[in-house]
Amino acid sequence: MEDLKLLVVGSVAIDSVQTPFGFREESIGGSALYFSAAASLFSPVSILAVVGEDFPMDEVEFLSARGADLSGLKTVQGRTFRWKGQYGYDLNEAKTLETHLNVFEEFAPELTERQRSAELLFLANIDPELQLKVLDQVDSPALVAADTMNFWIEGKRKALQRVVERVDLLVLNEGEARMLTEEVNLVKAAQKIMEWGPSGVVIKRGEYGVIYFAAGYVFSAPAYPLEELFDPTGAGDSFAGGMMGALAASGDLTPEGIKRAIVYGSAVASFNVEDFSFTRLASIEYGDIKSRFGDFVRMTAFEKDI
C-alpha cells in the first residue's frame, strides 16, 4: 500500500447557514470536509473524523470518487456535530447562533498504522486537546500545519499553546492571530508565533486575501474579487485544503513552494464561496483551478522597471 500523502483531522458537521443571499438548512459541512473537498482536487487525502448515525453518507460520495479516503470517517451512535451561523452583508465574519458538539464530545482520535505514517498532516479547527492527541500518534510528518479559532484561544489557551509549539505552519485569521499573541500589529504577531515554534504563519484576511510570514519571507496573496459571493462557510478550510493539497502534489515544502500553494488555496476558496455548502467544490475539476490560478497570476503581475 502506498504511503499516506495527506491526513486531515477535524470536524464533519451538519450546518445551517443564513447569508443575505439565502438560507440553507442542514447541509453537510465541517472543517475536515471542506478541507478534503479542496485537497482532493490536487492529491489523495485521508480524513479522520466522526459523525453520527444521522449523517447522509451518500452526500460525500463525490469525495471518494475524487480519490479521498473516507475509511477514517467513523459513524458512532448519536447525532452529528451541528453548527448554525449567520453572515451579514460584509460576509467577513460568521456569527455563531448554535453549536451542538453531539458525537464530537466523545471523540478520541485513534490513528491507524497508515495514518501514523502521513507525510503531511493538517490539524483543522477542533479542540486543541484532540489536536495534541493526534500529534502524539504520528510518526514524523514532513510538515504539520494547524488551524484554530477564537473559541479555543479563549477557552483552552494552554493546550493550544502546546499545539502551536509543535507545528510547522500555523494557519489562522487575522483576528485570531491578534487574540492569540495579544499583538495588534500583524508583523509582530507573526514574529511572536514563530518564536514559539512554527517556521511559518499563514494569516487569512477574508476578502483581502492571505499574508504569509517565514524567516526572511513575507508574501501577500489577494483574494479573487468575486461579483457574486453567496456563502463564505468553509472558505478558510477549503483554502487550507487547497494549500496542503498543492504541497502534497508538488512535494516542495520550502517557502517558495508554500507561496505557490497559498495561491492554489486561494483559487479553491474563491470557488467555494460562489454557492452554498459543497455545490461549487463538488462540481469543479483541476482544470478550473488551473484556470483561476492563471487569473491570480495576471491579477498580481506588474512590470518591474520604471
Next chain:
Amino acid sequence: MEDLKLLVVGSVAIDSVQTPFGFREESIGGSALYFSAAASLFSPVSILAVVGEDFPMDEVEFLSARGADLSGLKTVQGRTFRWKGQYGYDLNEAKTLETHLNVFEEFAPELTERQRSAELLFLANIDPELQLKVLDQVDSPALVAADTMNFWIEGKRKALQRVVERVDLLVLNEGEARMLTEEVNLVKAAQKIMEWGPSGVVIKRGEYGVIYFAAGYVFSAPAYPLEELFDPTGAGDSFAGGMMGALAASGDLTPEGIKRAIVYGSAVASFNVEDFSFTRLASIEYGDIKSRFGDFVRMTAFEKDI
C-alpha cells in the same frame, strides 16, 4: 518654458493628529501637500492651492528643493484650513474631530496659462464644485484622476457625479466606493463607476492595499506590512502622488503602466505612515522608493507552475 508634467489641485492644511502612538499639534498637512511630497520623488509637480498668512512657508522648502513648483500656492488673508483628527488602534479610519475651512471657503482656483497645459492632472480631495472649476480650465490633459471623500458624497453628490463623468481614473477608498455607487460588492461598484465615464477605478483599502479595475483588467497590490505604523494621515494622498508621479515619469498611461505606478504609490505611502506629518516623506529619496519597490516585487512573486 517646459510643458507642465503634473498638476495637483487640493488642500494645504494645518493638522492636529492623535494616534495611539502620540499627538502632533499644528503640523503641515493637506491632500495637495502629501500628494506633492510623494509625486516630487518621481517628477516635477505643480501645486494649486491656498493658505492663510499663518502658514509656515519655510516648512515646505523641502518640496521646492525637490523640484516642486509652489508658485501656485497662494497666500491670502486669513487662517489656513485646519483639520483635527484621531485614529484608534486599527488605524484604518480617521475620526474627524474638527474641520475649519478658513481661507478655503473663498478659494476659486484660477489656472495660469502653464497650468492649463498640464499633461497629467490630479484633483485631490476638495469640494467637487472646485474640481469642476479646474476641469473647465484645463486644455486637454492626457490623464485626469480624482479623489473624493464621504463628506462630498453625502453633501454634493450631483457635483461629484459630474466630476466622476469627466475623469479618466477615480481614486477612492472602499467605503467611499460603496457609498458612491450604493453597491456592497466592490466588483459591481467599480463596474458602475466605469459605466459613468472613468476608464479605470483605483480602490484604496488601507493596510490591505489597493485594487484596480479597468476594462479587462483587475490588479491587486498589497500594502507593505509595517512593524511600526505611527500616523496614517496622508497615506491615501501620498499613494496617489506616488502613482501619478510614476505615471508622469514613465509616460506609460496604459493599464500596464498604471499597475506599475500603483506599486510605486504603495511604496511611497508605506514610508509616509512610518512617522507623523512629513517627517518620513521629507527624508527619503528615490533610491529608497526603488528599494521598497523591490520589496513589493519579492512580496508578490510566486512560482507559476505546480
